[in-house]
Structure formats: structure tokens, C-alpha cells
Amino acid sequence: WKPKSYPPGPKWLPIIGNYRDFKRRLDKLGYHHLVWDELAKIYGPVVCLKMGRSLVVTVTGPEAVREVLTRDEFDGRPDGFFFRVRTFGKRLGIVFSDGQFWQKQRKFSLQHLKDFGFGKREMELRIVEESKELIDDLKKKSVGSLYMHKAFDVSVLNVLWTMMAGERFSLDDVRLIKLLQIIHDAFRLFDMSGGLLNQMPLLRFIAPGVCGYTKVMKILTEMWLFLEETIAEHRKTVGATHPRDLIDAFLQKMKVCSSEDSFTDEQLLSLCLDLFMAGSETTSNTLGFAMLYMLKYPNVQKKVQDEIDDVVGRNRWPTMQDKINMPYTEAVLMEIQRIANVPPLGIAHRATCTTKLFEYSVPKGAIVLTSLYSIHMDNAFWKDPFEFRPERFLTDKGTVFSPDWYFLPFGHGKRRCLGESLAKTNYFIFFTAVLHNFILRIDTDVDELNMNGFDGITISPKPFKVILLPRTD
Numbered sequence: 296w297k298p299k300s301y302p303p304g305p306k307w308l309p310i311i312g313n314y315r316d317f318k319r320r321l322d323k324l325g326y327h328h329l330v331w332d333e334l335a336k337i338y339g340p341v342v343c344l345k346m347g348r349s350l351v352v353t354v355t356g357p358e359a360v361r362e363v364l365t366r367d368e369f370d371g372r373p374d375g376f377f378f379r380v381r382t383f384g385k386r387l388g389i390v391f392s393d394g395q396f397w398q399k400q401r402k403f404s405l406q407h408l409k410d411f412g413f414g415k416r417e418m419e420l421r422i423v424e425e426s427k428e429l430i431d432d433l434k435k436k437s438v439g440s441l442y443m444h445k446a447f448d449v450s451v452l453n454v455l456w457t458m459m460a461g462e463r464f465s466l467d468d469v470r471l472i473k474l475l476q477i478i479h480d481a482f483r484l485f486d487m488s489g490g491l492l493n494q495m496p497l498l499r500f501i502a503p504g505v506c507g508y509t510k511v512m513k514i515l516t517e518m519w520l521f522l523e524e525t526i527a528e529h530r531k532t533v534g535a536t537h538p539r540d541l542i543d544a545f546l547q548k549m550k551v552c553s554s555e556d557s558f559t560d561e562q563l564l565s566l567c568l569d570l571f572m573a574g575s576e577t578t579s580n581t582l583g584f585a586m587l588y589m590l591k592y593p594n595v596q597k598k599v600q601d602e603i604d605d606v607v608g609r610n611r612w613p614t615m616q617d618k619i620n621m622p623y624t625e626a627v628l629m630e631i632q633r634i635a636n637v638p639p640l641g642i643a644h645r646a647t648c649t650t651k652l653f654e655y656s657v658p659k660g661a662i663v664l665t666s667l668y669s670i671h672m673d674n675a676f677w678k679d680p681f682e683f684r685p686e687r688f689l690t691d692k693g694t695v696f697s698p699d700w701y702f703l704p705f706g707h708g709k710r711r712c713l714g715e716s717l718a719k720t721n722y723f724i725f726f727t728a729v730l731h732n733f734i735l736r737i738d739t740d741v742d743e744l745n746m747n748g749f750d751g752i753t754i755s756p757k758p759f760k761v762i763l764l765p766r767t768d
């Protein structure tokens with residue numbers, strides 16, 4: 296049974312709703328976003344499923360995705376056990392908070408990250424320094440072949456962490472590598488609707504292992520401990536003025552705010568957790584896929600290298616100023632984001648009031664997923680969406696073309712990615728730095744390269760090995 300006015304979808308069973316049907320399709324297709332795609336083919340661009348206690352509405356295709364991302368009543372984030380367990384049973388952080396609390400915290404974070412270079416030349420210089428360090432490290436390690444799917448993890452995080460906590464990690468930092476692996480596992484364990492733990496939270500008492508509770512608590516405990524140590528260190532040394540980083544700025548703000556305000560110890564930890572998680576996995580997975588596509592398409596790799604050599608030459612490092620003169624490279628970077636779909640369903644939204652979506656009624660509290668995958672792979676618009684063809688992003692004149700509603704790797708609207716400028720600069724500098732310095736070769740057959748990643752909140756590349764041949768001047 297379900298109200299007639301709700302969006303279409305398969306019939307609900309008592310208690311579990313559509314869980315069994317969804318699981319059956321997931322076992323067949325292997326990826327959550329493909330299940331939603333299959334359901335959209337049957338029921339249309341707005342599909343509604345009941346997953347345990349959660350009502351999940353998923354929108355597919357540019358028209359429906361645009362409708363959700365441009366309307367304030369869909370700017371909420373889901374509530375529920377899974378979304379609160381990270382943040383002490385409360386709605387904290389930035390990613391899964393909403394309303395005035397979120398507005399205030401998002402504004403504060405952006406404003407103060409900017410004070411420490413975010414989106415500015417300083418940030419780019421830091422990324423260049425990190426990329427130089429990474430290239431040196433790769434040169435040392437690149438005797439024979441090496442795993443490349445996670446090569447960027449620490450370097451990418453270092454840029455963000457310097458602005459947040461004023462420190463960077465050595466590329467071999469064992470604790471950080473372990474922590475990043477933990478985050479990686481966490482992203483594989485759940486899906487954007489919160490998974491079983493959100494749908495049936497009581498399962499944590501009955502079957503904590505099966506519903507992922509045991510693992511999630513292990514992951515969170517390690518993350519909390521790590522972040523708490525960093526924050527405690529800041530607490531000891533923070534001054535009254537001249538903050539050194541975002542944590543200092545937050546601690547100073549706490550001192551001048553009343554205890555009812557949203558600037559609390561728990562919020563500081565939650566904010567750090569959110570930025571740490573949102574900022575690391577997405578960018579390094581995108582760069583991992585970028586390496587994979589360069590291996591699979593050596594002719595594209597060569598064209599990028601030729602463009603870098605033409606514009607940058609062999610005697611200096613690529614910079615963001617070069618990007619405007621490198622349309623082919625930019626088109627390649629865009630095509631990788633389009634086809635790899637690292638966040639295939641973006642981040643879950645929530646209807647903050649009962650509202651209409653086209654002719655359907657969406658009740659207050661429904662989880663709303665936007666299939667970014669569906670717009671990136673839209674058959675009618677892209678014609679051959681499964682082909683890797685960077686030229687699709689170039690006009691006849693050779694300039695870069697960005698089709699607004701068919702290319703949204705960072706989302707759109709008020710909930711758009713907070714880290715976009717950092718992510719884009721990281722992506723461009725690390726990618727061009729590697730191709731400037733190395734020719735990437737595989738040591739297996741090209742056909743053996745697996746372009747399909749692991750499923751999860753983000754899609755991540757499966758392990759692959761690369762032979763890095765130094766490019767001579």
C-alpha cells in the first residue's frame with residue numbers, strides 16, 4: 296500500500312517496504328545508481344521506494360534533477376540514525392545538517408577557509424608544492440610497477456588539512472594512511488540513502504555485524520580519536536587573536552559565543568569530520584580514475600602531454616593560469632568526471648515540507664536522491680555516453696563547452712559542493728604534474744583494465760598497477 300499521490304514505484308511490503316526488491320536488483324546490477332536507473336526506465340523520472348522506515352524518492356534526468364536542485368524545499372538533508380551516529384546522536388557538521396544551523400556553519404567554514412588561502416593563489420602554490428613532493432616520491436618508487444589507485448590520497452588531504460589544522464603529513468605517514476583506508480572502507484559500506492542501519496536502526500541490537508553497525512562504530516571511534524587529538528593540541532596553543540587555521544578560528548569563535556550558539560566542541564569535531572571525509576575520498580578517487588583512463592587511452596594521454604609541452608614547456612611546472620590555454624586537457628578532465636561518476640547520486644537531500652514534484656506529492660522528511668549519473672549518461676543528449684570521447688566537451692573552434700544541466704559533478708544550487716575550487720585546482724595540478732613527468736604504461740593487457748569501480752557513497756577505482764616511465768626533457 297502507498298498513497299496514490301506519491302511518485303510511482305513498486306508495491307510496498309509491510310515493515311521492509313521495497314527492501315527485498317531493491318536488494319534483488321542490486322545483486323543483479325552491482326551498483327545502487329544502476330538500480331535507480333532501471334527503476335526510472337520502468338516508472339519514469341521520479342520514483343518512490345519505501346526502504347524500511349525511510350521513504351526514498353529518486354529523480355532521474357536533467358529536468359527532474361534541476362527541479363530538485365533549484366528549489367529551497369529540497370535543500371534539507373536526511374535525518375535518521377545513520378546520519379546522526381557520526382555526530383553524537385545530534386544533527387551537526389555541514390554535510391548532514393540543514394536550516395539556519397547549516398547556513399551559519401557553511402558560511403563560517405567558507406569564510407575562514409578563505410582566510411587561510413582557500414580559492415586563492417596561496418592554495419594553488421601549496422598544491423604545486425604537494426604535487427612536486429608527490430612526483431619526487433613516485434620517481435623513487437617507480438622502479439617496476441606500482442599501485443596507483445590511491446596514489447593521491449595523502450597529498451590531496453594535505454592541502455585541505457593545512458588550512459584546517461595548520462599541518463601536513465609525510466606521504467608515508469602510517470597512521471594517516473590507515474585512517475584514509477578506514478574512510479575508504481566506510482564509503483564502500485553504505486549508500487546515499489543511509490543503508491540498512493538507517494532503514495532499520497533496531498538491527499544494531501539484533502545483528503550489529505550484518506547491518507554495518509560494528510564497522511561504522513570502529514571507523515568513527517578511530518576518526519574521533521584522531522580529530523580530538525588535533526583539536527586538543529590546538530586548544531592548548533590557540534591565542535586570542537591571529538588564528539593559525541580553521542580550528543583556531545572556530546575555538547576563538549566559541550569563546551565569544553553563548554553556549555546556546557552552534558559553535559560547540561561537538562560541532563567542531565563534526566565539522567572537521569565532514570570536511571576530512573568530503574575532501575579526501577572524492578578528489579583522490581577522481582584522480583585515480585583519471586590515471587586509469589590515461590592507461591586505457593594512450594593516444595589521449597599523448598595528446599594531453601603534447602598540449603602540456605606546447606603551453607608549459609619542459610622547464611616549469613603547470614599552473615592554473617595555463618588551464619585557459621589547454622582546452623584539450625580540460626575537456627579530458629571533464630570527460631573523466633562525466634564518465635566515472637564518482638558521486639553518482641550526489642549527496643542525499645530531504646524534503647523540508649510536503650511539496651509537489653511535477654504531478655506527485657513528496658511528503659515532508661522524504662529522502663531525495665539526485666541521479667547525477669543519469670544526466671552524465673543521458674543518451675539523447677550525449678548520443679554515445681558510454682564512449683570515452685573528450686572531444687564532446689570541445690566546440691568546433693576548439694574552445695571548452697560546458698552543458699549546464701548535463702554536467703554537474705559538483706551538484707548545483709545552495710547545497711553545491713563547498714570544496715569545488717579546491718577540488719578543481721587539485722585535479723588540474725596533480726593530473727598535469729603526473730603527465731608532465733611520466734608516461735603511464737600498464738604491465739598487463741589493456742583489456743584487463745577494469746574501468747568499473749567499487750560501489751558505495753562514492754565510486755572508487757579498483758586496484759591497478761602502473762609502470763611510470765620518466766619523460767625526458
Ligand code: HEM
Nearest residue numbers: 390573574577578581641642704705706710712713714718
Ligand atoms: C572531485 C572532487 C569532488 C567532487 C566530485 C565533489 C562533489 C560534491 C557533490 C556532488 C556534493 C553534493 C551536492 C548536493 O548536495 O547536491 C558535494 C558536497 C560537498 N562537498 Fe564536495 N566534491 C569534491 C571535493 C570536495 C572537497 C575537496 C571538499 C572539501 C572542502 C568538499 C566538501 C564538500 C562539502 C562540505 C559538501 C556539502 C555541502 C553542503 O551540504 O552544504 N568536496 N560535493
